Amino acid sequence: MHAILESLRSRADKFVALRRDIHQHPELGFQEHRTSDAVAERLAQWGYDVERGLGGTGVVGRLRRGSGTRRLGLRADMDALPIGEATGLPYSSSHAGVMHACGHDGHTAMLLCAAEYLAQEAxxxxxxxxxxxxxxxxxxxxxxxxxxxxxxxxxxxxxxAMHNMPGITQGRLVLRDGPTMASSDYATVTVRGVGGHGALPHRAADPLVAAAGIVLALQTVVSRNVDPLQMAVVTVGAMHAGKANNVIPQEATLEISVRALDRDVRATLERRIKALVQAQAESYGVRAEIDYRQGYAVLVNTPEETEFARQTALALLGPDKVVPQGPALPGSEDFAFMLERCPGSYLLIGNGDGDSAGACMVHNPGYDFNDDNVTIGAAYWALLTQRFLID
Structure with a gap:
């Protein structure tokens, strides 16, 4: 066992307790005041220079040592989700309709555990x-x-940055260089026609039928415009039109989710969706407006930094507990924007697989972060820091 793992194990209990306290008091995005207080107070106590309020409720702690000129950033997320918890745990959310269903409480605890060690011993x-x-x-x-x-x-x-992942053996680290998580874009299509009586459709311009045609046509965007070896997803998640069976409505709306693992593919999807929506609407004799909103970018891990992260994982855990090049994921992550500004890497830590409690997927009312990962995650951050900021 690596010496850092042994040292961090003796510290982990109080950070597990902190993790459960944060879990019990979840806060939605830009409302993480209590969590930010807990983070900032501890960092200041350990000797970090602390800035509050960056990005609204963000916290940055800076620790300088020696004469080295290298600068390292480690990121953890703090926000919860608008989901009602159904775990029945003694530290379940005390806020109705809000829970830590993605493990950000655990990510915060891991980085704080590492922060204390790095300030006091490293x-x-x-x-x-x-x-x-x-x-x-x-x-x-x-x-x-x-x-x-x-x-x-x-x-x-x-x-x-690091994120837990159910379905992967607890504590196993998964790395990947190149495109790792998908972009996530959104479109709202409003189809406007002429309403009328359901018995006299020839005197109307039916936006509902046109919207249905658009839904079907959108299924060809990926299959006929994207290289089959590339990943892309176009999902129509909502369709709203009308209230009565004998009334042709004035308009129909569609809500669309668009994902890609390549920046050029992302641009192709936007171009083709916009063109197809307009062409389909015209073919049905109605008008369409499309509000296309770019969300999170493709998350791209840089090769050199990912190899450094990979070698750190191997040094900490050995080859049996490290996946050196895991698969890309269709989910999205706003750490992508940090990687657009700075080289780096985003890795996964297994939350549990099989029938274990940690296998419950994130964004699920039954999810909970695996507390055994506090030690491993903190040890990883501590070792990576010492290897990167070499004395």
Whole structure:
């Protein structure tokens, strides 16, 4: 067992308790005041220079040691989700309709555990920037922190982040270089026609039929416009039109989710969706308006930094507990925006597989972070810091 793992194991209990306290008091994006307080108070106590309010409720702790010029960033997210908890755990959410269903409570605890160790025991030379980010869950907290001057105030030569993943053996680390998580874009299509009586359709221009045609036509965007070896998803998740069976409505709306693992494919999807929607609407004699909104970017891990992260994982856990090049994921993550500004890598830590409690997927009312990962995650961050900021 690596010496850092042994040292962190003796510290983990109080951070498991902190994790459960954060879990019991979840806060939605840009509302993480209590969590930010807990983070900032501990960082200041351990000797970090602390800034509050970056990106709204974000916290950055900086620790300088020695004469080293290298600068490292480590990021954890803090926000919860608008989901009612159904775990029945003694530390279940005390806020109705809000829970930590993605493990951000655990990510925060892992980085804080590492922060204490690095401040009190570790030897390194350089600058360590610990980034506690708000509002990862679809609200772009990373963008807000960047807009508030994150990398101007706290320059980093590389930045890293870690996320738990159910379905992977607890504690196993999964790395990947290149495109790793998909972009996530959104479109609202409003189809406007002429309403009328259901018995006299020839005197109307039916937007509902046109919307149905658009839904079917959208299924060809990926199959006929994207290289079969590339990943892309176009999903119509909602369709709204009319209220009565004998009334042709005035308009219909569609809500669309669009994902890709390649920036060029992402652009192709936007172009083809816009063109197809307009052409389909015209063919049905109605009008269509499309509100196309770009969300999270493709998350791309840089090769050199990912290899460094990979070798750190192997040094900590050995080859049996490391997946050196895992599969890409269709989910999205706003750490992608940090990686557009700074080289780095995003890795996964297994939350549990098979019939274990940790196998319950994230964004599920029954999910809970695996507390055994506090030690492993903290040890990984501590070792990576010491290897990156070499004395």
């Amino acid at each position: 030897q390194f030379s350089g600058t360590l920037n610990l980034i506690f980010q708000p509002a990862e869950e679809g609200m772009g907290g990373a963008v807000r922190m960047i807009q508030d001057g994150l990398f101007e105030k706290y320059p980093c030569d590389a930045v890293f």
